[in-house]
Amino acid sequence: MAEILKGKPAADALNEKIVNEVNLLSKINIRPALAIVRVGSKPDDIAYERGAVKRCEKTGAAVRVITLPEDVSQNRLVEAIQKLNEDRSVHGILLLRPLPAHINDDLIRNTLAPEKDVDGITDGSLAGVFVGTDLGFPPCTPQACMEMLDYYGVEVKGKNVVVIGRSTVVGKPAAMMLTKRHGTVTICHTRTVDLPGVCRQAEILIAAAGKAKMVSKEYLSPGQIVIDVGINFTEDGSMCGDVDFDQAKEIVAAITPVPGGVGAVTTAVLVKHVVEAAKRQANV
């Protein structure tokens, strides 16, 4: 039976550090502040927003939500972001995506000031992840994977790491972060031949395919550490990951559950980035 790597203790540990930092900053009259920009009212966005707001409140960071109608014009959205870029009381900006189809995503994400880009969507942040520098901030979800590995003491150096998925939001940045930590990283995707065989060779497996329970027992082997990034819903409406948890827990050494795994750490990482942004902007 695999060890279950829950997100909550990792998130709590991060939280504690964040609260300390917020308290320290309050002594020099700085209160880290996040602005969330939401276009429309998609349930996914609202759920994530609620989590982020709660996490800010819990840690003492300020948070503000700017909502715009689903049919907002591109110019209006650009203006809203520019206003937040210029607002010195706002340290981090979270833009909920995907945006509606009539909005140019590339243009909007690069309207964001990179120094306030706490979820790693601008070219500046992505170049930082790619080059391995600390420019901007990495996307929160792959960073949450790293926090989980750190919290549970999983050494990446020299390990065979397989990442399923090559999105800019998770797969590719995770691969870069793991390479920086000296893992030997293989990036897999839908065109990979014998995906189960490649995955079985992994010592650390990061599942970010976005397909419910895709990673079944043929993908797994004893001793593996499995990080499940997937957030999917089954037909009966219950949440599940990209990994077939029931099959996996009988085979692998350790696995993150869904829900209650990586997802629980993501908003903590977000607020950590807001605090870091506040520090950088104040040069402290």
Added chain:
Amino acid sequence: MAEILKGKPAADALNEKIVNEVNLLSKINIRPALAIVRVGSKPDDIAYERGAVKRCEKTGAAVRVITLPEDVSQNRLVEAIQKLNEDRSVHGILLLRPLPAHINDDLIRNTLAPEKDVDGITDGSLAGVFVGTDLGFPPCTPQACMEMLDYYGVEVKGKNVVVIGRSTVVGKPAAMMLTKRHGTVTICHTRTVDLPGVCRQAEILIAAAGKAKMVSKEYLSPGQIVIDVGINFTEDGSMCGDVDFDQAKEIVAAITPVPGGVGAVTTAVLVKHVVEAAKRQANV
């Protein structure tokens, strides 16, 4: 005996396309122009510069070399680059690196206007490679690897590709380009455990380790396509790649030689980027 994948025919084919484009552009009074910025007089820089100048002259592109003394101040270098950024008669800028130690490389490379960054050194270009968009230009060397694969009809899709090396100049961008072409890419480096074993499993092997003849017969297996990016010199002063060519040619299906392989294509790619930059800047 392996097929030897020479660079010259691939470079010649590219050249022909470039000459056509240059001729077409001349009809609307545009002459693609490269500016090369060299600090000091390192033999490597001068050798590469000579190749680039020759290639420009051969294709009808304009080229200009700006030389600055080894002890140039950072401000003076920034000014020189800004002047070229603003000069509408210059379409592409090649900054020879590494720069002397007293110069902040990150600052200088991001002084370059991304639209003139024909060797992919700015964050904008690197984000383009990482995200998979056509922002800026990819670095010339990994792009030359892609040109070689294309010219020799090597299909990447679904193949196991191993990249040795994780530099921002070759290894990581090559990995991203190969992932975009639907290869299953593994990034290896000095911390990889059993590097020979990992390399033997590759169907396509990209050697960009920067270590003379490191890839010996234990790294190789029959049927492989080997792209050797290394440029090293042996004790007797002769040039060699990262692959032990004599051993490799008895085992693998095909291999690029050094000299006369990828290196021969790099300056052709550079001029191709200059032409593309001229077209983009003129909106044609």
